Amino acid sequence: MIQAVDRTGDSEQAARLRDELVDTLLSKGQIVSPAVEKAFRTVAREAFVPADTPLDVVYSVDRAVVTKTDEHGGHLSSVSAAYIQARMIEMADIRPGMTVLEIGSGGYNAALLAEVVGPGGHVVSIDIDSEIVERAVVLLDRAGYGDRVSVMQADAEHPVPGFGPFDRTLVTVGAWDIPPAWLDQLIADGVLVVPLRMNGITRTIAFRRDGDHLVSSDVEVAGFVPMQGQGAHVERTFLLPDWHGKHLRLQFDAEVPDTLHLLDGVLASEPVSVWSGVTIGKRVSFADLHLWFAAFLPGFCRITADPDTELAAELGKTWFPVGGVRGDSVAYLAVRPAMDGEGVEFGATAYGVHGQAAATAVVEQVQAWDRNGRHRAPSFAFWPTGTPVPPLPDYSAVLEKHHGAVSISWLPSS
Incomplete structure (x- = not known):
């Protein structure tokens, strides 16, 4: 049973901290567009975290808030740090009227996305965990986004039934691979933003298509709880x-x-x-x-x-x-x-x-x-299975995955 979050007495402090958070994200360049700024000023982050979470933690720039753990204390779900949520939405270049797929539910990020796409757009949020799905449905409905976000239980390794294609896909869990379904249900000029694990090191990467493969358009350092289900990868x-x-x-x-x-x-x-x-x-x-x-x-x-x-x-x-x-x-x-x-x-x-x-x-x-490499920003590409990886520039590496290969290249600044 999901308990109501009664923070009536905290509303003024929460609003002040929310505005301070947004001001910080703007000053750091992690929010750059008016639509994303408005979303972060509008959605109450405290409504999507455990009720006993201190507001200074809720509105920290770089602290995630864990919402579910396993029997050993391992993190199964969380509201990600505000800076990476802002960056991922900006990296995805989301516009009003778009249909967006979120892989990994929690509620808060889906509410932000709903604000950015506006009444003419729609957000589909999926998660493999039925408890997380139930929680997200209840919290989004309470926050007024129940008709703008569809939440469903599904394994992200497979196409989302009844929805798609998507203009943008944001993966909010750590992924080891990029399954074909993510590309099949993404429009031709769509953007996939995914925290991709490469030999144990994760980078959140915005990918766009370039012919038969994907190339990175933006990159951020961040960590996420790992993918579950068929796409899970155990170290x-x-x-x-x-x-x-x-x-x-x-x-x-x-x-x-x-x-x-x-x-x-x-x-x-x-x-x-x-x-x-x-x-x-x-x-x-x-x-x-x-x-x-x-x-x-x-x-x-x-x-x-x-x-x-x-x-x-x-x-x-x-x-x-x-x-x-x-x-x-x-x-x-x-x-x-x-x-x-x-x-x-x-x-x-x-x-x-x-x-x-x-x-x-x-x-x-x-x-x-x-x-x-020190003074060069790494770039990334994903080559789906059946797409040969061509000769790459010096200071490049190729890491094999189940559904293709990832290349990392340290190229001179253009």
Whole structure:
């Protein structure tokens, strides 16, 4: 049973925080069009989150609000961070009168879309979870959008029955692949905006058609709860125990090295570090370095450690711990204060008999990114199954998917 959200006494504060949020999104360039600004000023975000969520959290720029968890506390559904909702709607170039498909329901984002497409448009929101669908239906009806948004339970791997084609499709869950149904039900000059996972690293990408394939027109960094159903993709996780009974976790998105059995007891070896000479300033994002690793570092994996351990403390310094397995050794991205006292220097720390080589492999990719990728924005393309991937420019990688392949290219600025 969905309980009513009674926040009558909060209405003035909510309205003030809503306007402050929109002002911030405008100042950051995350909202650029009047229609999207109006939608964010109109729709009450607090009406779509759990009633006990503090308003300062509800109207935070970059905090998602979890609305459903599994029995282990894993996130199954959330109202995404406001900045990425704004960016995705802007990336999709939605106009009044359009029909928009939203994959992944929650209610709030569908209400925003309904405001942007206006009375002459329509939003179809689907989700595989019947509880999430029921909740979205009730909340959208209460907010006055019940006749402008159709919510239905469906597995997004398949065409949406009774609807389509769509002018725009926004995927609000993390996807590993792009199934044919998404393209079949999108108009020829439509836009698909999808958080696409590539070897464990996600980018939210706006795709448009270019002949027989898709090309990116805009990109944003963001994470989402993973896709469920037929399109779900489960990472493989391997545990490396240390001498205190704690564990290092290696998470592989795609190919798993066939030498993992050689890592038994590797954390008992003496660590070795290698430094790159490549530095980065404080509060400067290096998210594209992680993407570079995902594209080019053999044995790439994401790495986590049990809480309250030395390894966890070291990994926590790198913001998003990544590394690679090389034979009988494993290395992870490390940082230390830069010699000039400004920012940090990248390096790698490794365990294993050949730790020096493993750390050097990571450092070589840091240096390659610094030379060839750091000052270039990556572009993306999706090549459906049956569409051959042509020769690509230097500093490109191709990642195979079930329904095609994704290419990532670091091209010189035009």
